[in-house]
Amino acid sequence: MATTRPPRVMDPFAREFWEYTQNKELRLQQCSECQKLRWPAAAVCDKCLSPDYTWEQVSGKGQVLSWIVFHRQYFPEYPAPHPAVAVELAEGPIFVCCMPDEFQGSDLADALPMELDWLESEDRFGTYNLPVFKPAGK
Numbered sequence: 001m002a003t004t005r006p007p008r009v010m011d012p013f014a015r016e017f018w019e020y021t022q023n024k025e026l027r028l029q030q031c032s033e034c035q036k037l038r039w040p041a042a043a044v045c046d047k048c049l050s051p052d053y054t055w056e057q058v059s060g061k062g063q064v065l066s067w068i069v070f071h072r073q074y075f076p077e078y079p080a081p082h083p084a085v086a087v088e089l090a091e092g093p094i095f096v097c098c099m100p101d102e103f104q105g106s107d108l109a110d111a112l113p114m115e116l117d118w119l120e121s122e123d124r125f126g127t128y129n130l131p132v133f134k135p136a137g138k
């Protein structure tokens with residue numbers, strides 16, 4: 001069953017990103033000029049300003065760069081304590097996300113291998129799969 005979440009930011013580029021997540025595909029824009037993978041999705045490349053890109057699927061593997069555990073509740077959908085983790089993807093970009101409910105943040109460590117997981121979610125735009133990361137193999 002889908003968990004209700006705060007509404008996603010939705011622009012034409014984010015809309016394309018979320019369409020791929022319907023099939024549980026984590027794809028990032030790759031600049032057609034300089035090949036840089038960029039995240040979050042945007043109108044132009046932040047390195048060379050090219051507006052041209054393709055959507056490249058990433059491996060779903062990464063490692064912990066940093067994390068924080070919120071002990072105060074900011075959203076009713078995220079009861080405290082709830083961790084937020086910055087994962088350095090194997091392909092380079094940094095992806096910030098929450099974690100599946102069974103992880104409270106105490107399982108995290110610097111450079112811990114992480115893997116992609118998906119949470120059935122819902123907001124005012126509809127149901128969707130939220131990409132998150134969890135410790136690899138757990």
Ligand SMILES: [Zn+2]
Nearest residue numbers: 031034045048
């Ligand atoms: Zn570029």
